Amino acid sequence: MGSIVEFDIACVQRLWPGPPAAPLEMREAFCGCLVRRCEQRYDPEEFDRIRLALDRSNYRVDSTGVPSEFGQLIAECQTALDRGELSVR
DSSP, rough: HHHHHHHHHHHIIIIOSSSSTTTTHHHHHHHHHHHHHHHHHHHHHHHHHHHHHHTTTTTTTTSSSSSSSSHHHHOOOOOOOTTTOOOOO
């Protein structure tokens, strides 16, 4: 569980694809989407391996150990946010 919280924080800081000045609430909504989609797509052990690979590579999505489809999940969450489909608190 702690590793998902750490991933959430790192996501807000390093995986957010939008403008750096975007409100924290938008970045959190995006990262919540990314975590949910990863939990749906990957089993817990695989998601742990992906998080570790991201951490080791300074969150580069093209790194060894990060599946190519991970970038697609990022794009899907960005699109959902742009369309207003994600709840921004």
